[in-house]
Amino acid sequence: MTLESLFEALKRSVEEFKLEEAKNITKELLKAKVDPLKVINDVLGPTMEEVGEKFDKMEIFLPELMGAAEVMKETTAILTTHLKESAIEHPKPKGKVILGTVHGDIHEIGKDIVKIMLEVSGFEVFDLGRDVPSIQFIERAEEVGADIIALSALMTTTMGSQKEVIELLEALGKRENFIVIIGGAPTSETWQKEIGADGWTETAGGAGKLATKLIEGKVK
Ligand code: B12
Structure with missing residues (x-):
């Protein structure tokens, strides 16, 4: 064949x-x-x-x-x-990432690909699964000492949960503690800027590069 x-x-x-x-x-x-x-x-x-x-x-x-x-x-x-x-083993992870599909959203295929792309780029990823309550992203990030919170949303009706996580971080005075990246088909760079996230990419392929750039530059 x-x-x-x-x-x-x-x-x-x-x-x-x-x-x-x-x-x-x-x-x-x-x-x-x-x-x-x-x-x-x-x-x-x-x-x-x-x-x-x-x-x-x-x-x-x-x-x-x-x-x-x-x-x-x-x-x-x-x-x-x-x-x-087949990925080259990194002796020490570049950083820790808390990843999940946001509250109200059960789409997980894209998120699962993002997980692997982050792992092969040398990050340790904690996958919280799908339909994750906003506060849980923050609690787990603090528990494991995460550098990055990565939020996937596949529906226009659940994009707001990405914003909610950032608002919660701000309300708790913890926004500066974490880099927040977002993605998912209905999201965009415009949305990223609007909600004050630190990074966005259209595809999972770009997620590793984006996370590396942000963590190395500590662009917050
Ligand atoms: C498969 C699918 C499902 C499956 C999900 C199975 C699963 N285990 O995940 C099932 C059948 C369960 C499902 C259910 C529903 N679905 Co659906 N589903 C889809 C479909 C066809 C494909 C999504 C997908 O997996 N794409 C493939 C992956 C690889 O792509 P991706 O997810 O976009 O991810 C890529 C990027 O976005 C990016 N990315 C993703 N996340 C992140 C995160 C970060 C940090 C970064 C950097 C990048 C990144 O990287 C990925 C790889 O490149 C889409 C239509 C579409 N064309 O997108 C509808 C779609 C998303 N679903 C939709 C709807 C409405 C629903 C339901 C409400 C249907 C219903 N009436 O019951 C329910 C949702 C219930 C809920 N509460 O969530 C709508 C959403 C409309 C909207 N409001 O925006 C869509 C757009 C279909 C449509 N045109 O109406 N669905």
């Missing part, structure tokens, strides 16, 4: 939520030494977007959307584990 036909088969197995098939193709791609990030960025990401568009147009329904998301999540996990294993 050519690379193109493997990509095409992976796309189809996500669309038709054939989990075992998707896992096998992913393993074959890894065996063929294809860059896991290329598979995530060029195949899985765009496929999930297409699935989302079909859902919007009511060409497919929630069970299909959830089925495809599950296949996407599992295959991404295989790819990101591989990314982690």
Whole structure:
């Protein structure tokens, strides 16, 4: 099978939520030494977007959307584990990051990719999961002595929770203690500036670089 036909088969197995098939193709791609990030960025990401568009147009329904998301999540996990294993070990972490999807939001696929990208960039990441209450980000950050709080939001209706975390930090007089970075499809640099976050990137790929730049420059 050519690379193109493997990509095409992976796309189809996500669309038709054939989990075992998707896992096998992913393993074959890894065996063929294809860059896991290329598979995530060029195949899985765009496929999930297409699935989302079909859902919007009511060409497919929630069970299909959830089925495809599950296949996407599992295959991404295989790819990101591989990314982690092949990463150069950093003797000492560059810094500690508290990461999670904000309150009211259960989307976690993008957040899971951000986690791996931060880890392969040398950060120790504490993943609080999804639908995380705003205060919990701050409490855990203090507990582990985090440098960075990273907030994912996938809905226009939950972006406000990113703002809430920053407002809580300010109200508690702790804003200066942490670098706050944000991301997720509906967010933007404009939103980052509006809520006073320290950094934003569109993709997970940029998250490691962003965190490194901020922690090295201590740009706050
Ligand atoms: C998969 C999916 C689901 C799955 C989630 C499965 C899971 N385990 O995560 C399921 C089916 C459960 C789901 C549920 C819902 N969903 Co949904 N879902 C999607 C979908 C199709 C894809 C999201 C995704 O995983 N993308 C792939 C990943 C890789 O991309 P990403 O998340 O954007 O992350 C990238 C970047 O944003 C960035 N990034 C992300 N986080 C961070 C954080 C930091 C710090 C940084 C630096 C970067 C960064 O890096 C990532 C990788 O590059 C989107 C549509 C779309 N096209 O986005 C809708 C979408 C997000 N969902 C939507 C909705 C409305 C819902 C529901 C309310 C549906 C319902 N009516 O029940 C519920 C949510 C309930 C809740 N309380 O949260 C809407 C949101 C609309 C809005 N208000 O903005 C969307 C946009 C669909 C739509 N067009 O209507 N959903």
